[in-house]
Amino acid sequence: MNFDQGVHDERDLLSRMTETMACRGPDxxxxxxxxxVALGHRRLSVIDIEGGRQPMAAEEGGxxxxxxxxxxxxxxxRELRKELISRGHRFRTRSDTEVVLRGHLEWGEGLVDRLNGxxxxxxxxxxxxxxxxxxxxMGIKPLYYFPLDDGVVFGSEPKAILPHPNVPRRIGEDGLREVLEMVKTPGQAVFSGMSEVRPGEIVRVRRGGLTRRxxxxxxxxxxxxxxxxxxxxVRSLLEDxxxxxxxxxxxLCSLLSGGLDSSAITALAAKGLGDTPVRSFSVDFADHGTGFRGDSIHGSPDAPFARDLVRHVGAEHSEVILNSGELADPGLRAAVVRATDLPPTYWGDMWPSLYLLFQEIRKESTVALSGxxxxxVFGGYPWFHTPEAVNASTFPWLASPTKALFDGQGLFEPSLLDKLDMRAFLRDSYSQAVSEAPVLPGESPLERRMRQLTYVNLTRFNQALLDRKDRMSMAVGLEVRxxxxxxxxVDYVYSVPWSMKTFDGKEKSLLRAAVAxxxxxxxxxxxxxxxxxxxxPGYELALRGEMARVLxxxxxxxxxxxxxxAVRTLLESPLGDTSRKYERMGLETVLGLNSWLVSYSVALDL
Structure with a gap:
């Protein structure tokens, strides 16, 4: 978008930028x-396959x-469409796209207060x-932008923005801090000068500049x-x-792990579909059924519980079994990097396993429901129930004992980490998050604290999860709801007191009671x-081999x-050394960062 110059000569650039989104919109x-202004769109057809083509324009009198x-x-x-028809609007399609377009003509930016989705x-x-x-x-769908002196460049992902000649492929200290720490700061896009529209935000661009609300x-x-x-x-809301x-x-299908969350969604979907069986998918690794070793984080394998739920609701179920050796494949890592536009650092092998899972599901379904x-929302993570994490002066998932799960910094030069001052970064980020949290006057210190932790999880941790889910699914043309x-x-449960959310002494008491x-x-x-x-262990062995080649x-x-x-010491240490259990996270972080720097030609401003 350019207010000072026309954009008619930019059609080739618009086409190149639009085609970067082919993964999100293959149809x-x-x-x-x-x-x-120049707008481009790639479409994944879900509702009104023929009629919902975009960009969609509204005209009057030519x-x-x-x-x-x-x-x-x-x-x-559907409800909005009926209301708009009653107000005189005429529709050419059955799509929700046209409802949004006509809704904007009727209510302007006030439309957002009416949308559910x-x-x-x-x-x-x-x-x-x-x-x-x-x-x-909630920030389920991404949207990025790069301000220009005379307008703005925007797209669903950074890859749509980066082809523009005025957008640099650079990352500074702030961006690298985001990459290396398990913190997703709202609005931060990692690439220098680029921003992400925050959840629940409207960015308005006029000739006079850019404003946010x-x-x-x-x-x-x-x-x-x-x-x-x-x-x-809670039950009534979930059913609706x-x-x-x-x-x-x-x-359409559901993602089923056999846990409370995905099982609740699958059971509710089965109930809503009536006589039509719900389609479901789960993921596991070869030999997990016989070779699974429980630990403090993963207490039990998913498969037996998923099968129990399948029998209970009569689902049509498929188990996607992954070969662990595939997860370390450099080609797969490159595909994950292309999907994220960022280095897949924390989360480790969950990035490639999700990609492969969604790839298999897409062969049979276009839409999936997720837990x-x-x-x-309901307070289910261990750090909601561990005093050490609850009382920590940092993000609870980065407090012991869960910190090791998200710490990939062990192989980086200490002087670099000192320069980045990661402790100050964490302290400031956490302080900012807690200061935003709305609390009630007069509530007890425990209630206040748990409300703050819920807010921090919803606006920081959850954003990273939603981003991972969206990138891995849309990379293969699968829509996950x-x-x-x-x-x-979310709004209703946030105001429920913590004592009520844990009324039976367990995690997610409300949800469990609502769907039991x-x-x-x-x-x-x-x-x-x-x-x-x-x-x-073959997965870590493959990581070590690739790390040796990078070195x-x-x-x-x-x-x-x-x-x-430190890297050489790790490579020479015995495979499976339990004292170094989580150091493979360091390998995954380094390899992901290297792949990104190479494939995106990113310049570091350090």
Whole structure:
């Protein structure tokens, strides 16, 4: 978008930028230009496959009123469509896209207060000569932008912005801090000068410049419902949320781990579909069934619990079995980097395993329902229930004993970490997050503290999870919906006192009570176990081999950042040394960073 010059001569650039999004939209492509703005779109067809093509423009008397490029789903589009028809609007399609476009013409930016869904969109308002960039309340769908002196460049992912000649491929100290630490600062895009539209935010671009407005944020309210009413309200909300998210004109399924969260969504979907069996998928690793070793984080394998749920609800289920040797493949790592536009550092082998899982699911389904975010909403993570983490003066997932899971800094040069002052970065980031948290006057110190931790998890940890989910799924053309991120549910549960959220002394007490009648007893009683990781020592052996090759290559851009002595010590240590259990996270961090620096030609400003 350029206010000082026309954009008609930029069609080739627009096409190149649009094509970078082919992974997110494999079904159709389109562009639209006006005097000052050029919009491109790649479409994943889910609702009204023929009619929902984009960019979508509204005209009157041969004059353009507005044009929209939109990603995601609005789940209450049918109700909004009826209301807009009653106000005189005429529709050419059955799509939710046209509802958003017509809704903007009717309500302007006030439309966002009416939308229920996951979405990121840009609308050029030709009447008011302004561009609006809008992101959903929970940040389920991504949206990035790079301000220019005379306008803005934007896209669903950085890869759509980077082809522009005025956008540098550089990263400074702030960006590297984000890469190396398990902290996702709202609005931070890692690339220098680039920003991400924050969840619940509208960015307005006019000739006079760029402004931002938060249209939604969590609020702390007095909770007047008793326990039985609260449980019933959670159940009612969940049923409505899942029913809305079952709407699709393409094959739909659920992601099933056998844990409480995914089992609840799968059971509710089965209930909502009636006589049509719900399709479900789970993931496991070869030999996990016989060779699984429980630890303090992963207490039990998923497969037995997933099978119990499948039998209980009559799902049509598939188990995707991954070969651990594939996870360390450099080609797969390169695909993950292309999908994220960033180095896949923390999370380790979860990045490639999710990519492979979604790739398999996409062969049979286009839309999947996920149990993501229930732990943030209902308080399910171990660090909600470990005093050491609850009372820590940092992000709870970075407090012992879970810190090792997200610490990939052990192989970097200490002087680099000192220069970046990672401790100060963490301290400032955490202080900023806690200061934002809305609390209630007069609540007890424990209630205040748990409300703060819930806010920090929802706005920091959850954002990293949602980003990982979105990039790995959309990279293969799969849309993943997140019922637990419905803003009505999140808003209601946030105001519920912690004592009520843990009324029976267990994690996620409210959720467990709300859906217990839909689940087998084994799932109801199962203790939280996170997404599985491979326990195959061959995976780390492959990582070590690749690390050795990187170290020997004088052109490897990551090597100057490393403590090479520490790297060599690790490579020479016995494989499977339990005292070095989590040091493979360091290998994954280094290899991911090196792959990114190479493939994206990123310059470091340090």
């Amino acid at each position: 159709a492509s389109g562009t639209w230009t006006d005097v000052h 004059r353009s009123l507005a044009c929209l490029t939109y990603s995601g789903e609005v789940y209450n589009f 996951m979405f990121a969109y840009a609308v050029w308002d030709a009447v008011h000569q302004e561009l609006l960039l809008v992101r959903d309340r 938060t249209y939604w944020a969590l609020e702390a309210r007095e909770h007047g419902d008793d326990l039985d009413t609260t449980i019933a309200t 949320v899942v029913d809305r998210q079952l709407v699709a004109d393409v094959p 993501e975010s229930a732990d943030e 997140v019922p637990f991120c419905d803003h009505r549910l 009648d839909l689940l087998p007893d084994s799932v109801v009683k199962r203790v939280k176990s996170p997404y599985p990781t491979t326990q195959d 020997e290559d004088p052109g490897s851009p990551v090597v100057p950042l490393l403590d090479t002595a």
